[in-house]
Amino acid sequence: MNLKFFDLPPERQDLIRNSAMLEFGDNTFKKTSADSIAKRAGVSKGLLFHYFKDKRELYLYLFQHAIDACMETFLSSFRYFEERDFFLALEKGQEIKMGMVRRMPGMFRFVMRAYYERDSILTPKLRKKLDDVLAQSTDEFLSRMDLHKFKEGVDPKAVVRLLMLAAEGMLAETGACTAQEIDTLFGEYQKYANMLRQFLYKEEYL
Amino acid sequence: MNLKFFDLPPERQDLIRNSAMLEFGDNTFKKTSADSIAKRAGVSKGLLFHYFKDKRELYLYLFQHAIDACMETFLSSFRYFEERDFFLALEKGQEIKMGMVRRMPGMFRFVMRAYYERDSILTPKLRKKLDDVLAQSTDEFLSRMDLHKFKEGVDPKAVVRLLMLAAEGMLAETGACTAQEIDTLFGEYQKYANMLRQFLYKEEYL
DNA sequence: ACCGCCGTTGACCAAATCGGTCAACACCCC
DNA sequence: GGGGTGTTGACCGATTTGGTCAACGGCGGT
Numbered sequence: 001m002n003l004k005f006f007d008l009p010p011e012r013q014d015l016i017r018n019s020a021m022l023e024f025g026d027n028t029f030k031k032t033s034a035d036s037i038a039k040r041a042g043v044s045k046g047l048l049f050h051y052f053k054d055k056r057e058l059y060l061y062l063f064q065h066a067i068d069a070c071m072e073t074f075l076s077s078f079r080y081f082e083e084r085d086f087f088l089a090l091e092k093g094q095e096i097k098m099g100m101v102r103r104m105p106g107m108f109r110f111v112m113r114a115y116y117e118r119d120s121i122l123t124p125k126l127r128k129k130l131d132d133v134l135a136q137s138t139d140e141f142l143s144r145m146d147l148h149k150f151k152e153g154v155d156p157k158a159v160v161r162l163l164m165l166a167a168e169g170m171l172a173e174t175g176a177c178t179a180q181e182i183d184t185l186f187g188e189y190q191k192y193a194n195m196l197r198q199f200l201y202k203e204e205y206l
Numbered sequence: 207m208n209l210k211f212f213d214l215p216p217e218r219q220d221l222i223r224n225s226a227m228l229e230f231g232d233n234t235f236k237k238t239s240a241d242s243i244a245k246r247a248g249v250s251k252g253l254l255f256h257y258f259k260d261k262r263e264l265y266l267y268l269f270q271h272a273i274d275a276c277m278e279t280f281l282s283s284f285r286y287f288e289e290r291d292f293f294l295a296l297e298k299g300q301e302i303k304m305g306m307v308r309r310m311p312g313m314f315r316f317v318m319r320a321y322y323e324r325d326s327i328l329t330p331k332l333r334k335k336l337d338d339v340l341a342q343s344t345d346e347f348l349s350r351m352d353l354h355k356f357k358e359g360v361d362p363k364a365v366v367r368l369l370m371l372a373a374e375g376m377l378a379e380t381g382a383c384t385a386q387e388i389d390t391l392f393g394e395y396q397k398y399a400n401m402l403r404q405f406l407y408k409e410e411y412l
Numbered sequence: 413a414c415c416g417c418c419g420t421t422g423a424c425c426a427a428a429t430c431g432g433t434c435a436a437c438a439c440c441c442c
Numbered sequence: 443g444g445g446g447t448g449t450t451g452a453c454c455g456a457t458t459t460g461g462t463c464a465a466c467g468g469c470g471g472t
Contacts, residue, residue, distance in 0.1 A: 004418095004419090008419090026234055026324075027233045027234055027237050028232055028233055028237075031233050031234075031237040033458075033459065033460080034459085034460060034461080035458080035459080035460090043420085043421095044420065044421045044422060045421090045422080045460090045461085046420070046421060046422070046461090046462080046463080047419080047420060047421075049460080049461060049462075050419080050420080053461095054460075054461075055460070055461090112378065112379070116379065116380070118232075151405065153404065154401070154405070155401070158397060158398060158401055159401075161398075162368075162372055162398045162401075164375070165371070165372040165375035165376060165398075166368055166371040166372050166375060167375070168374075168375030168378055168379070169370070169371035169372060169373070169374030169375035169378065170371055171378075172318065172374055172375065172377075172378040173318070173322065173374070174322070191364060192364060192367075192368045195360070195361070195364055195365075195368075198359065199357065199360070199405045199406055200405055210447095210448090214448090239429075239430065239431085240430085240431065240432080241429080241430080241431090249449085249450095250449060250450045250451060251431090251432085251450090251451080252432090252433080252434080252449070252450055252451070253448080253449060253450075255431080255432060255433075256448080256449080259432095260431075260432075261431070261432095
């Protein structure tokens with residue numbers, strides 16, 4: 001790709017990336033047209049192909065960028081806060097995730113689609129990159145938490161996964177969403193998390 | 207539409223409907239081609255337009271059929287079993303749902319997409335049909351259950367919704383799936399349901 | 413005022429794909 | 443062999459596709 005893309009003002013980079021991810025999130029790689037991406041970004045098609053040599057390169061760059069952004073955001077946020085309570089940390093993590101959704105509204109949908117799409121054009125290397133991020137983030141998270149606050153018999157990994165799945169389900173129900181919708185969803189998510197906390201934690205930790 | 211469609215052997219009807227729903231589930235209405243549907247069904251494009259006057263009619267028929275199938279399946283299954291235990295009934299319900307997924311693998315995805323897609327071509331009447339089914343099914347379900355088995359402070363509606371969301375999340379992670387994959391997902395789902403049962407039910411009901 | 417530079421445009425291309433049609437086919441029962 | 447029925451795939455004009463390219467506009471330097 002043309003490295004001058006990175007000389008553009010960051011908001012303009014975001015605009016192009018977000019528009020592209022939103023479009024790729026709506027349709028298959030094959031059926032997503034460069035025209036629609038350009039139109040969504042309010043930019044000429046010529047510009048797209050000026051910075052990216054073809055649709056494929058744009059797509060692969062977007063995926064790479066999304067994974068890197070996740071990795072960086074999670075790692076840097078983990079480093080700086082020392083919360084060891086499972087649900088408080090999860091709440092913090094969700095806030096961070098919400099921030100990412102706000103900044104890159106089409107990202108999660110795009111990444112999931114790119115990963116699960118049949119005839120995906122992802123390189124094995126990129127697939128593995130995502131695998132690693134997902135596997136690491138949960139384990140890393142669990143290893144830092146005070147798991148003894150849970151009642152006996154609770155499988156904390158299952159709790160994380162259940163809440164993650166619920167979040168994914170909520171994401172699947174909404175397309176591109178406004179900041180307000182995101183807050184509503186976050187509120188609903190918190191309700192479930194609090195319910196689990198109330199009944200899965202030993203009483204002395206409530 | 208051409209009513210002779212219903213004279214076809216049921217498996218052939220299913221083949222065409224499932225192929226169409228799988229294709230419409232992958233792409234926007236506008237970007238889904240009749241060619242790809244026909245190819246997936248192993249049938250000529252001419253045949254599609256023989257039974258359905260155009261793409262739009264096929265699409266609307268599919269949605270209507272899917273909703274009706276849901277409604278019928280749920281109602282008839284509710285009528286015949288009298289389980290009043292929340293989690294046992296939910297398990298039974300999930301088994302039924304899995305049966306539908308097996309028989310119509312692309313249905314849930316298609317319905318969700320049709321409902322949430324921007325520039326959706328759904329008529330308001332069809333939208334409302336789905337709204338009613340969703341609203342009714344949860345309420346109907348809850349009204350039949352022994353909710354006093356829950357510990358105090360548990361909101362059963364939230365429990366249903368949480369598990370539904372998780373199921374949706376699992377669905378979003380998989381495209382068209384084999385029977386075996388479905389069973390695996392069902393197993394995972396059961397794990398979460400059992401966890402909730404274990405900690406949300408009063409102890410005397412365990 | 414003129415230049416050269418550079419991010420940007422949109423008209424343009426051949427090729428592919430689109431929704432939809434239709435004459436012809438294969439098959440079966442009479 | 444005749445008629446009926448379910449099915450095909452070549453075919454249509456229109457649109458869309460990924461990608462190119464000559465030209466534009468505005469700005470900093472002189």
